[in-house]
Amino acid sequence: MSIVMKPSATKGELEEVIRRVKALGLGTDVSSGEFQTVIGVIGDEKKLDFDQVKLMPGVYDAIRIQVPYRLVSRSYIPKDVVVKVGDVSMGGDSPPVYMCGPCSIESYEQLYRIGKVAKEAGAQVLRGGAYKPRTSVHSFQGLGDEGLEHLQAAGRDLGLPTVTEVRSETEVEIVAKHADIIQIGARNMFNQDLIEATARTGKPILFKRSFAAQIDEYLSFAERIVANHNKNLLLCERGIMPLGGSFKPQTRFTLDLNAVPILRRETPFPVIADPSHGTGRRDLIAPMSRAAIAAGAHGLMIEVHDRPEEALSDGAQALLPSQLAGIIRTCNLLHKTIDESETPFSSDLGDGKDGHR
């Protein structure tokens, strides 16, 4: 449920509504817009008498939100959310953001070297993994805390905000101390304790969709971030499982480009696409980057390495620095060409399910 307050509602009236909701053991999230304040109800809202709430002083309306994810829905926050990190704005009408760097941080020199060319090519955020989620215990697991030091130093020296993955709850504090944006990776999308602990830092979160999650499920887990009072949320489509069975996939994952406009329509939060993990192939990064921006992505996460044959992880999908400037240039041009006001994501275009068979 969303409780919409009248523009004239007093602070006391707002507090009284919050008190009433909390008295039932429910939580609240308050969203103050330019013209109105909306209270999002967290928990089993059946406990709340809808009609009575509507009659409370200062209340304009109480709206039941039909989707399982209420706080990340456009019904709760109608206007695009812009997430800011340093001088970089992400989402809404901001120009596309490019988060680039190696899969793994291997040394300060490696990160700085790659970050420098990425910045010259137009990247605004430096990425690099310090705590790596790996399938095999025999693979490189990341430099850990030492990698975080390199990330912070390289970000500072290059004048770029940084993003890196947090892999477990015990790392939340140190990752929050060293990075500007905290990434929750695809393998941890279902880890509710990690999500909530990360949300409580208040830092921007790049929340990746699992390769095995439906969009509804993904948004239900994203809901936990806003339920913990963190609206610095960046959604990220990074590819889903390719078809199995006897069909031999050509790509590591399938970048689900349908998800981009669906997420844009369902939620006000910035949507980032990751064509590196979404394809697993260097040669597909340029076309999939263009496609993602054309589909409405607010930005891209692209892995870059200048010596992919020596990379300690994901060398096959690392873009060469020389390829990055061209991709960014074309994507910026594409972004300018597309006039979203023709088909705004924030308006009701129907749920697209009518013709679904």
Ligand code: PEP
């Ligand atoms: C990464 O960004 O390096 C990464 C491991 O991503 P994902 O969680 O999408 O696999």
Ligand code: MN
């Ligand atoms: Mn990677």
